[in-house]
Amino acid sequence: MVKVNQNYLKLPGSYLFSEVARRIAAHSAAHPEAKIIKLSIGDVTRPLVPAVVEAMHKAVDEQGTYAGFHGYGPEQGYPFLREAIAQFDYQKRGVDIQPQEIFISDGAKSDCGNIGDIFDVDNVVAVCDPVYPVYVDTNAMAGRAGDFMPELGRWSRLVYMPCVESNGFMPEPPKEKVDIIYLCFPNNPTGSMATREQLKMWVDYANKNGSIILYDSAYEAFISDPDIPHTIFEIEGARTCAIEFRSFSKTAGFTGTRCAYTVVPMELERDGAKLNTMWNRRQTTKFNGVPYIVQRGAEAVYTPEGRRQIMESIAYYQNNAKVIREGLTAAGLECFGGVNAPYIWIKTPNGMPSWDFFDLVLAKANVATTPGVGFGPSGEGFARLTAFGDAEATKEAVERVKAIL
Amino acid sequence: MVKVNQNYLKLPGSYLFSEVARRIAAHSAAHPEAKIIKLSIGDVTRPLVPAVVEAMHKAVDEQGTYAGFHGYGPEQGYPFLREAIAQFDYQKRGVDIQPQEIFISDGAKSDCGNIGDIFDVDNVVAVCDPVYPVYVDTNAMAGRAGDFMPELGRWSRLVYMPCVESNGFMPEPPKEKVDIIYLCFPNNPTGSMATREQLKMWVDYANKNGSIILYDSAYEAFISDPDIPHTIFEIEGARTCAIEFRSFSKTAGFTGTRCAYTVVPMELERDGAKLNTMWNRRQTTKFNGVPYIVQRGAEAVYTPEGRRQIMESIAYYQNNAKVIREGLTAAGLECFGGVNAPYIWIKTPNGMPSWDFFDLVLAKANVATTPGVGFGPSGEGFARLTAFGDAEATKEAVERVKAIL
The missing domain is CATH 3.90.1150.10 (Aspartate Aminotransferase, domain 1)
Structure with missing residues (x-):
């Protein structure tokens, strides 16, 4: 049965x-x-902006011809898009991220949920409170959250980090040791942001405790203050403790077009295993890549127009x-x-x-x-x-x- | 750590x-x-065929206008596509499948892998041998396969059902009780097919033992013999024991365009839980739907042209x-x-x-x-x-x- x-x-x-x-x-x-x-x-x-529309029309035309047809693409995404992301979203900010550290996907929601596949069920998970429900629910589905306590509105095994007015909606690292920490800045739902110093505190905590930070920066395009970091990889030490999620949804209006990416640095290892290799294995086994047409649309976001x-x-x-x-x-x-x-x-x-x-x-x-x-x-x-x-x-x-x- | x-x-x-x-x-x-x-x-x-190319051009244009823009769609897929599938792939064959039993996704590979999320790790899984590697690897990742035995090329907890010349590449149900059974017809890799009588034997086995058949019919469009069933739901009793995976990849050349669907009948329950509800929860929590443009392309497959x-x-x-x-x-x-x-x-x-x-x-x-x-x-x-x-x-x-x- x-x-x-x-x-x-x-x-x-x-x-x-x-x-x-x-x-x-x-x-x-x-x-x-x-x-x-x-x-x-x-x-x-x-x-969608005209440059994206134009690129997608061109790609649709290609898909209708023998010479231009694209069947299965690389599960990790086409090099043209991984390279554009590495160059424009990272290297131009002085952040050394390489194309093979970037995995193109159909959404940050998918990746934030699926990333749990590569971690043991026994890890202790910390989330902000309030928080994007997907982090909590996907850990609950995996058995990492324990039991739901309706009277408290909380799960028994999750560590909640209150983000309240008195701390400026920015939690401090918990006193106890936690293994996996979800952070999202600019924050959903509170709209708070993290300074360089605040992120450094988290990176130091994670490196000290062997934790991993799952950093959701889906809203980075809305940062206007030049002192606020756009990516956790602007912080020294992040390459040994962080995975970053990004999306074209809010940046380029792709909520119904579906394209995102996840960055897993080569240095990131736990239990002697390279997390880039593990995520690559997950994606090549359970995913078949983002539509060629959509990847061409996303690429157009990086042209000057x-x-x-x-x-x-x-x-x-x-x-x-x-x-x-x-x-x-x-x-x-x-x-x-x-x-x-x-x-x-x-x-x-x-x-x-x-x-x-x-x-x-x-x-x-x-x-x-x-x-x-x-x-x-x-x-x-x-x-x-x-x-x-x-x-x-x-x-x-x-x-x-x-x-x- | x-x-x-x-x-x-x-x-x-x-x-x-x-x-x-x-x-x-x-x-x-x-x-x-x-x-x-x-x-x-x-x-x-x-x-891609002209009807699909035309539909996608139209959808790209819509996405470039205020009035026609589509943001987040339903995670389960747009009603226009779920209804076309229910009508043309099932009801026209006399098979009663309703739109709300159909979940649109980015690929049968994704669904065959992700479906494991809703099952306990202790289930005993049976696979054909030879078999599409994704069924095996995704169960291994979930801990359902036990240990790999390199000298045998097998996993310790999987039940292998040899598909060999002597049985016409069609296994009989195993003697022991198994919980989850992967079947794929027309078969990848052997190209064998299942008759109505053979599938009935599997459905009866599953209903008797409380097993679930995960039926991959990604290649059904290649069936030319009118007596061969295109879907397991042509078989009486399948609605209480089967989930079916379908794809536009081989049917309509969508390998690089990415669209598939999974059918979970309303009657399918185990442990008192409705599997349609569980899969719906999985998809709404860890997935954000297929691009609007792609769903319009898939819909065009069902027009006369x-x-x-x-x-x-x-x-x-x-x-x-x-x-x-x-x-x-x-x-x-x-x-x-x-x-x-x-x-x-x-x-x-x-x-x-x-x-x-x-x-x-x-x-x-x-x-x-x-x-x-x-x-x-x-x-x-x-x-x-x-x-x-x-x-x-x-x-x-x-x-x-x-x-x-």
């Missing part, structure tokens, strides 16, 4: 964004005339972040993030619970937010707003929220 | 196709003038299979498969070991094959040839092999 993975049965019912979607749908069904503006899910709204065009989109979203932050601050709400990040983390008025605030703002302003508590217990009393909407709609949403407060 | 997944360290050095590629590259480097014809890796050579165009490509490859089978049979080799399958399984002359035959044919005829032993110990003394090449090159390869025998 087949036995299922019992860890799946421990997962609490509903994934945050599904529940948000469900409540929006219910509200919409009850009020079909309501024009709901979603500042909730972090999906982009601007189209592509770069200029995506920077325009990013500036547009950065302005949305400013509109939300300044508008809601003027309305008397405390707002965090939204400067070097596309997320604004707002404190609900008078300590109102997150879901109550969600329901209130949806019912009265027809604006969807994401409840902070959905990202972890320390997110209670907060809401996450995103800057990826249409500029006019974002302005209107801010006005509507202001009006009801 | 981080502990790595020790199961990875048990994997034998080199993945079959990497070793084949390495030897071809070495031969090519030593003989730069040699025109090598590859009948080895099962990659298609014909371009798309269907007609891909059937032309399949007929072309079927003819290659005939050329190989008839040519090498005439040259005195015993050939199996290649009738309802794109693979031809040939017996090496005088019991020559597979890798010796590989080296001989590469050195003397500049033709690359895949050594049968690479698919498992019972593949020793065989070679796999594929029908996915250019027709002229395939003819020439057959002539060259004939000449050296």
Whole structure:
């Protein structure tokens, strides 16, 4: 008799964004005339830029000819893309990352989840609280999280690092020894960022304890402050303790086009095993690469026109972040993030619970937010707003929220 | 200190196709003038058909506009594609599969590997011998295969079901009880096929023992005999014991475009858990869907023009299979498969070991094959040839092999 993975049965019912979607749908069904503006899910709204569109048309044409047809590509990605990434995202910042350390994939969500394959189930995992739910749920599925404690909203074997107002939403390394540490900067959901000194503290901790930092920098394109590091590999010592996840989703509007990459340095070893080799084995065995057409589209992001065009989109979203932050601050709400990040983390008025605030703002302003508590217990009393909407709609949403407060 | 997944360290050095590629590259480097014809890796050579190219151009254009832009899609795939598959691949054959039982993915390789996530590590797994290496390696990575025994070329905890000449390359259900059974028909690598009666025997075994059949029908488009089932769900009782994997790779030349799907029936339960719900949870947590552009391309396969165009490509490859089978049979080799399958399984002359035959044919005829032993110990003394090449090159390869025998 087949036995299922019992860890799946421990997962609490509903994934945050599904529940948000469900409540929006219910509200919409009850009020079909309501024009709901979603500042909730972090999906982009601007189209692919012309340089990417042009490159993909060209690739589609190639795929329709004998001479230009591409069948199975390298599972790790085409050299043209791995080289462009190494050059533009790393070497131009003075960071020595080589193409063979870069693995192209269909998404940072996939990679953040699948990376667990190469680690033992007994490792102790530390996550920020609040946190992107995928880090937690994928470890729970693997049996690394222990049991879910509904009254606490926590898993028994995970180490939670509170990111709260009093520490500027930046945790210190835990007192106990942990093995795997998930960090994400610019942070989802709090919009906080890590300075060089703060990251150095983490890298030193990891190297001292033999830990590994899983560094999610999916939002690095939103960093405008020249002193904030874009990659953990700007920090000395990171090559022996860190894996970095990057994505074209928010950088170039690829949420529906699917391309990302993961960097595993050659020096990174544990138990005498090279993690680059292990991840390579995982990807060559369980993955067959990203569509040729999509890789050509991603490559175009690194051309001068592509770069200029995506920077325009990013500036547009950065302005949305400013509109939300300044508008809601003027309305008397405390707002965090939204400067070097596309997320604004707002404190609900008078300590109102997150879901109550969600329901209130949806019912009265027809604006969807994401409840902070959905990202972890320390997110209670907060809401996450995103800057990826249409500029006019974002302005209107801010006005509507202001009006009801 | 981080502990790595020790199961990875048990994997034998080199993945079959990497070793084949390495030897071809070495031969090519030593003989730069040699025109090598590859009948080895099962990659298609014909371009995407016009209907697919047109649909993808249209989708690329949409992605470049505000109104037509698609960001995150449903992780399970767009309804338009799930509905087309349910209708054309199942309901038109009288098989009741509903869209919500179909999960669109980036590849059958990914799904065959990732499906293990939802099963306990203690299940006993049965595989055919010879077999597609991904089934074995992904179970080894998960710790379900035990230890590798190099002298036997086998893993200690897997149950091997020999597929040999004496049983027509069709195993009987094992005497012992096994939990998870991988079956692939039309078979890779032997090119054998399963009759309705044979599949019924497997379905009955699985339902009796609470086993699950993981049925890979990636090559169903090559079935020309009207009595051979295209899907395991043509068999009564399969909805309570089977999961099916399908792909556009060989059907529509999508090896470099990446689209596949997995069917998990609603009735399928074990340990009181619904496997459709578990797989849905896996995919929504660790995957973010297939590119919109690619799903539109796959949808076009189901239009009348798309269907007609891909059937032309399949007929072309079927003819290659005939050329190989008839040519090498005439040259005195015993050939199996290649009738309802794109693979031809040939017996090496005088019991020559597979890798010796590989080296001989590469050195003397500049033709690359895949050594049968690479698919498992019972593949020793065989070679796999594929029908996915250019027709002229395939003819020439057959002539060259004939000449050296």
